Amino acid sequence: MSGxxxxxxxxxxxxxxxxxAVFITAAAGQLNLGAAGFQAVGAYAAASFSNLGWxxxxxxxxxxxxxxxxxxxxxxxxxxxxxGVYMVLxxxxxxxxxxxxxxxxxxxxxxxxxxVPDYLPLSSLVAGAVFATLLVFxxxxxxxxxxxxxxxxxxxxxxxxxxxxxxxxxxxxxxGGALAGLSGALYAHHFSFVEAQYFxxxxxxxxxxxxxxxxxxxxxxxxAGSLFFTLVPETLRIGGSWRFVIFGAAIVLMMVVRPEGMIxxxxxxxxxxxxxxxxxxxxxxxxxxVR
Amino acid sequence: MSADAMLKVEAVNKxxxxxxxxxxxxxxxxxxxxxxxxxxNGAGKTTMFNLxxxxxxxxxxxxxxxxxxxxxxxxxxxxxxxxxxxxxxxRLMPHLSVVENILLGQHSRIGGLGELFAPIxxxxxxxxRAEAMRRLSEAGVDVDPDAPVAGLPYGxxxxxxVVRALMSQPRLLILDEPAAGLNPRETADxxxxxxxxxxxxxxxxxxxxDMAFVHGLCDHTVVLNFGRLIYDGPTAGVxxxxxxxxxxxxxxxxxxxxxxxxx
Numbered sequence: 001m002s003g004x005x006x007x008x009x010x011x012x013x014x015x016x017x018x019x020x021a022v023f024i025t026a027a028a029g030q031l032n033l034g035a036a037g038f039q040a041v042g043a044y045a046a047a048s049f050s051n052l053g054w055x056x057x058x059x060x061x062x063x064x065x066x067x068x069x070x071x072x073x074x075x076x077x078x079x080x081x082x083x084g085v086y087m088v089l090x091x092x093x094x095x096x097x098x099x100x101x102x103x104x105x106x107x108x109x110x111x112x113x114x115x116v117p118d119y120l121p122l123s124s125l126v127a128g129a130v131f132a133t134l135l136v137f138x139x140x141x142x143x144x145x146x147x148x149x150x151x152x153x154x155x156x157x158x159x160x161x162x163x164x165x166x167x168x169x170x171x172x173x174x175x176g177g178a179l180a181g182l183s184g185a186l187y188a189h190h191f192s193f194v195e196a197q198y199f200x201x202x203x204x205x206x207x208x209x210x211x212x213x214x215x216x217x218x219x220x221x222x223x224a225g226s227l228f229f230t231l232v233p234e235t236l237r238i239g240g241s242w243r244f245v246i247f248g249a250a251i252v253l254m255m256v257v258r259p260e261g262m263i264x265x266x267x268x269x270x271x272x273x274x275x276x277x278x279x280x281x282x283x284x285x286x287x288x289x290v291r
Numbered sequence: 292m293s294a295d296a297m298l299k300v301e302a303v304n305k306x307x308x309x310x311x312x313x314x315x316x317x318x319x320x321x322x323x324x325x326x327x328x329x330x331x332n333g334a335g336k337t338t339m340f341n342l343x344x345x346x347x348x349x350x351x352x353x354x355x356x357x358x359x360x361x362x363x364x365x366x367x368x369x370x371x372x373x374x375x376x377x378x379x380x381x382r383l384m385p386h387l388s389v390v391e392n393i394l395l396g397q398h399s400r401i402g403g404l405g406e407l408f409a410p411i412x413x414x415x416x417x418x419x420r421a422e423a424m425r426r427l428s429e430a431g432v433d434v435d436p437d438a439p440v441a442g443l444p445y446g447x448x449x450x451x452x453v454v455r456a457l458m459s460q461p462r463l464l465i466l467d468e469p470a471a472g473l474n475p476r477e478t479a480d481x482x483x484x485x486x487x488x489x490x491x492x493x494x495x496x497x498x499x500x501d502m503a504f505v506h507g508l509c510d511h512t513v514v515l516n517f518g519r520l521i522y523d524g525p526t527a528g529v530x531x532x533x534x535x536x537x538x539x540x541x542x543x544x545x546x547x548x549x550x551x552x553x554x
Contacts, residue, residue: 141410143394143401146387150395153384160344162370162399162459217386265386269437 006122010190012230013122013129014183019210019222020136021179025172026208026216027140029152030080032173033088034095035180035207040102040199042068042181043188047114050189057118057189061128064185065178072177076170095204102196113195120189128186132179137219139175148172152216213254215261224262297322297494298343298463303352305338305518312338313349314518320463320511325485325495327505327526330515331538336498337379339515340467343496344376345369356463370399373462377452377469379498383440389451390436393423396458423458430454430484446477450484457488464489465496470504482508502529514538 001009022035032038045067049060079090102108139145147168150158155165188194206229214225232250236243254262296319305313313335320326328336341347343354345366354362361369375396383392394411397419401407411419424436432450440448449469456464469485470478482504489495499505505512505526512529514522516538522529529535 138410139408142408143398143411144407146391146395146411147398147407149387149391150384150398153386154382156346157378157382157384158395159365159367160346160370160376161395161455162367163395164367265388265439269388269439 017183034091037095037098038180039184042184046185068181069178076173375461396455
């Protein structure tokens with residue numbers, strides 16, 4: 001594989017894990033606009049442990065996931081006191097705070113960043129991406145996943161059905177934090193360098209877009225979103241400096257055509273079932289109280 | 292009848308701001324019986340349901356289920372002690388399929404983390420799914436179980452919501468206007484279904500406006516008006532009760548004693 005291609009695959013793997021981190025909370029209806037903060041926590045944790053001389057080199061990965069997962073767990077309590085746009089703002093503020101702390105702390109190299117001694121090859125990134133993908137697909141197929149989707153649709157009814165909404169939300173913030181940390185740790189080890197400026201709010205916005213444009217209804221959404229956002233700008237390179245303009249227009253178009261994301265449940269169901277198994281649904285005219 | 296009461300509501304009060312929505316209301320629901328809670332619009336029926344199911348908290352009073360206080364329990368724990376409900380406006384999860392909505396009704400029966408993290412989507416023959424399918428067919432719902440509920444006819448969705456409430460295997464089922472918006476044929480079918488669903492001793496409490504439906508289904512009726520209890524007795528006696536007649540005739544003429552809907 002050429003250096004260019006392997007570079008794209010590496011970014012794709014990191015973006016995919018990162019997208020699943022945001023997806024798992026979005027599946028339960030909570031938008032995280034501070035994901036770069038969690039990724040930074042994972043990246044800097046891995047970088048720090050690596051600089052402390054941990055062996056084997058990969059041991060920093062679970063440790064970094066634990067640190068960022070714990071961060072997600074602890075952040076969940078204040079953040080879950082807010083709802084809707086205020087939650088988005090609270091998570092955004094978290095991302096900014098992390099970035100600010102890293103820039104100001106000389107232990108983490110400040111604006112100079114940190115060199116990461118242990119290198120992890122592309123195969124580790126692919127393994128991480130496969131792990132995150134399988135984990136999220138598995139979770140979404142369980143009663144836990146069903147409860148998350150129920151909270152997304154109607155948290156009051158989910159509560160009446162016996163779902164511990166708060167515990168679920170804390171759990172997904174923890175899992176999401178750990179996955180974002182995984183993406184950050186792999187980034188640190190593969191590119192051998194971390195700097196606070198990289199984990200900025202634009203990155204948080206982009207990963208949220210991966211998920212929203214990919215679709216939050218099924219675990220296929222982040223996969224489609226990451227592929228779209230990673231590969232389309234590359235293929236548009238032939239358009240020269242106009243590529244981000246074309247890309248922006250493509251995003252707007254996508255939101256118009258498929259507001260619920262590229263991959264919806266209906267789309268997945270259509271692929272899964274044979275057309276003959278689909279029963280026609282009667283259309284009743286003039287029925288009252290249709291929501 | 293208090294000796295054989297499944298649900299007891301005692302001196303319950305609830306105000307929203309300065310408005311007393313429920314005032315000193317006491318009644319009980321007999322074990323294994325079918326009780327109706329009726330009253331003109333704004334009488335506090337849905338508020339009463341929300342208090343019983345814990346969706347909102349009450350100001351004072353006591354609610355007991357089988358002699359045990361439940362009013363201190365949060366809403367999510369009440370289904371675990373055997374209380375299950377439906378909503379006035381259908382509140383199925385629009386992005387979930389029919390069978391997924393039904394499976395959600397089993398959530399309170401999950402034994403532990405092992406069951407919480409057991410995949411249900413991959414094994415179509417799983418016992419949980421089999422139970423969901425059986426309940427659906429018992430309720431006479433003949434639709435593609437994997438279709439999203441959002442596109443289904445109103446009457447079907449209404450029925451699915453009752454099935455979802457039954458999936459928790461409740462002792463007391465409370466339904467908020469199950470017949471609202473149904474045509475006469477669907478209403479009759481629902482009545483038959485609810486009779487068969489409660490045949491094995493399940494206790495039922497319904498809020499309903501359709502008096503023909505109430506007369507056909509419920510042996511006991513409780514009437515609220517402006518947040519106060521005005522009648523608590525056999526359904527057969529409701530139409531002849533002076534206080535009930537005044538409450539309805541004052542608000543809207545030719546309802547009590549007339550056929551069909553009272554409000």
